[in-house]
Amino acid sequence: MRPLTGADLSSDDPGRRGTDRAGCPAVDKTGPVHLTRHHGLGNDFLITFADEVPDDAPELARRLCHRTDGIGADGLVFGMPDNVYDRSFILFNSDGSRAELSGNGLRCFGQALLRGSIHDGIDLVVRTAAGPRRVVVDGSPDDKEVLATVEMGSAGLGPSFDGLEVDLGGPEVRRVESVNLGNPHLVILVDDPDTVDLGRVGPVVEAAFAPVGCNVNLVSVQDWSEIRLRTWERGAGLTQACGTGACASAHVLRSWGLVDEVVAVYMPGGRATVTVADPILLTGPAVHVDDHDVDPVVAPDG
Structure with missing residues (x-):
């Protein structure tokens, strides 16, 4: 089956349940924050989809990524619609600082988007703080592990x-x-x-x-x-x-x-x-670990 493209991701296909018009998994703005955890070779990320990054995102990253008192991860990713590219990718490190880019994080991000689709394979361009990056994922939405390639830009x-x-x-x-x-x-x-x-x-x-x-x-x-x-x-x-x-x-x-x-x-x-x-190409696995629904107001302190 052909890879999923940006045109597919912005379509109004009524069969694509679980996604919004931008192709992101639908966000329940009235309930807890839904997070999926993925890892690329053990480098793990919590991923959530939202219309905007909350003001307390650094604190959320510190709390949620804490290995003992939180869920535990190396970073927290916010996936958002974008008016130029297929998605925006905003990454906070576990210490709350902003990161420009993560190759493992982008592979995991691609898998998270694939899980919200009904198509096999995904091919899209993502906005990062380091510039646009292409992400291609081979696999199906229900696959626990997929193979992904990221165009990482020039050194x-x-x-x-x-x-x-x-x-x-x-x-x-x-x-x-x-x-x-x-x-x-x-x-x-x-x-x-x-x-x-x-x-x-x-x-x-x-x-x-x-x-x-x-x-x-x-x-x-x-x-x-x-x-x-x-x-x-x-x-x-x-x-x-x-x-x-x-x-x-x-x-x-x-x-x-x-x-x-x-x-x-x-x-x-x-x-x-x-x-x-x-560009330099990075190819490796992305693995879905688990899902979490978290009320950010009562997220555990790190």
Whole structure:
């Protein structure tokens, strides 16, 4: 069956129960907030659809994403109708800060939209704070796990790291580069990312880029088509996987002549595939975890 397009998503098809005219799952404005939780390689997100982002969204993100007192997630996504693109994607990190972009989050967002459709497959363009991104999902609305590809845009110059001294506590730093993929990344080439205490190193390096901060990636090359990666994410800390980090690392390693155009990126949560082209392509799974109905007024404090 052909992929779902933007024209389908804005249609008035009366058979598309559970969606509004914009193609988003229908929002009950009088009841509790409906959230779906998804993960991409363990990097998990709470997703809700609304006409606007509430003023207390940062606090909601902190409360709902809290692993002990809330539902638990790395980020909170608001999906909204858009007057130019098929959707708007607004992401708050678990600490309440805004994030420009998330490759794993966009794959999960695509699955959430697919679940509100009656069609197999979805192909749409989403507005993010880093610019429009195309999301293509292969699968059916009832599938627990789907495969999704995101056009992640082009890599640009990252923040200056002149004078930065990276102390990994023993392991040697082979090379360092910064890159911007809509959000800032520092890519550090090491022999083995698992030998580094990233929980200690990550926040120290991130703080060196204050006030904006920076995502910190430790990467090693296994062979021409395979790399290993661990990421300290700005605003979320250690995560099981980072889509933009995978793309940033593959791009930098390709520019150094160390990997092929298509690279398997192995992270603690599993494998994603990055194609270093223009735009950079990120392919990986998105998994629906569960659903929640929450009254934001009484959402647990974190």
